Amino acid sequence: MKTRITELLGCKYPIIQGGMAWVAEHTLASSVSEAGGAGIIAGGNAPIDYLREQIRLCKEKTSNPFGVNIMLMSPNADDLAQIVIDEKVQFVTTGAGNPGKYIEAWKNAGVKVIPVVPSVALAKRMERAGADAVIAEGTESGGHIGENTTMCLVPQVVDAVEIPVIAAGGIADGRGMAASFMLGAEGVQIGTRFLASEECQIHPVFKDLVLKAKDTDSVVTGRYTGHPCRNVKTKFAKQLAKGETDGTLSPEEFEKLTVGALRRAVVDGDIESGSFLCGAIAGMINDIKPCAEIVREINDGAEKLLKL
Numbered sequence: 001m002k003t004r005i006t007e008l009l010g011c012k013y014p015i016i017q018g019g020m021a022w023v024a025e026h027t028l029a030s031s032v033s034e035a036g037g038a039g040i041i042a043g044g045n046a047p048i049d050y051l052r053e054q055i056r057l058c059k060e061k062t063s064n065p066f067g068v069n070i071m072l073m074s075p076n077a078d079d080l081a082q083i084v085i086d087e088k089v090q091f092v093t094t095g096a097g098n099p100g101k102y103i104e105a106w107k108n109a110g111v112k113v114i115p116v117v118p119s120v121a122l123a124k125r126m127e128r129a130g131a132d133a134v135i136a137e138g139t140e141s142g143g144h145i146g147e148n149t150t151m152c153l154v155p156q157v158v159d160a161v162e163i164p165v166i167a168a169g170g171i172a173d174g175r176g177m178a179a180s181f182m183l184g185a186e187g188v189q190i191g192t193r194f195l196a197s198e199e200c201q202i203h204p205v206f207k208d209l210v211l212k213a214k215d216t217d218s219v220v221t222g223r224y225t226g227h228p229c230r231n232v233k234t235k236f237a238k239q240l241a242k243g244e245t246d247g248t249l250s251p252e253e254f255e256k257l258t259v260g261a262l263r264r265a266v267v268d269g270d271i272e273s274g275s276f277l278c279g280a281i282a283g284m285i286n287d288i289k290p291c292a293e294i295v296r297e298i299n300d301g302a303e304k305l306l307k308l
Contacts, residue, residue, distance in 0.1 A: 019069020174301015
């Protein structure tokens with residue numbers, strides 16, 4: 001399946017792995033890229049030396065293109081933006097903000113720029129700023145989210161910009177990819193499905209939660225802090241949601257409880273105080289497979305439905 005996204009990134013399939021903080025490290029990213037998709041290493045709040053090491057380890061494992069995701073609300077976003085240039089990373093995706101101040105430097109260094117956008121307004125702004133493509137991410141996604149659904153957001157963004165659009169949020173198989181293409185997308189970004197891959201390094205407790213999740217087992221917390229996130233509906237997540245709803249947790253108390261919660265989930269499998277970020281599509285995921293098999297199944301399923 002050839003699209004403007006495969007041409008832009010130099011990958012075989014228009015499937016991009018989500019830049020999930022603490023999850024998307026070099027083992028997962030290189031495996032997705034080797035499978036013909038486009039892997040991503042997550043910058044998150046990681047120390048610069050750690051990210052540099054991850055990039056270099058990824059280059060050792062694959063000669064195929066991969067990218068880095070930068071969370072713009074990170075306190076070291078400036079340093080992360082520079083390391084992408086220094087290490088000659090092929091492309092960068094961004095989330096939780098506007099990457100406008102970095103785009104010129106990235107473009108001058110030959111780095112492809114693909115911001116995640118939750119709205120038409122930001123998509124148009126990113127196109128004017130020189131972005132090569134945008135990822136239209138619906139509220140079905142795991143982690144930081146906007147309010148618009150993928151089904152509503154993607155076609156509106158496609159109609160609003162000339163650059164290619166990648167759909168994200170609630171996509172885990174060929175049906176979701178085919179539907180995204182029917183809405184006008186030229187690629188898909190997938191996160192939650194790769195949580196249940198053999199190469200994903202998350203704690204077994206996290207993988208088990210994804211495999212056992214039903215359609216109603218996700219909850220959004222943190223809306224009143226301005227940074228809503230979709231999580232697996234654990235006892236801890238329900239406690240946060242209740243405290244937010246009934247006012248027993250102030251935004252400051254909420255932030256205090258959730259500092260380090262993602263790391264506790266990914267690394268420690270701490271069910272009592274970890275935030276297991278996961279998309280609403282988890283109810284469809286029932287097995288663990290190699291990344292290569294996941295990528296092929298999604299692409300082949302989409303091609304069959306689209307009669308390509």
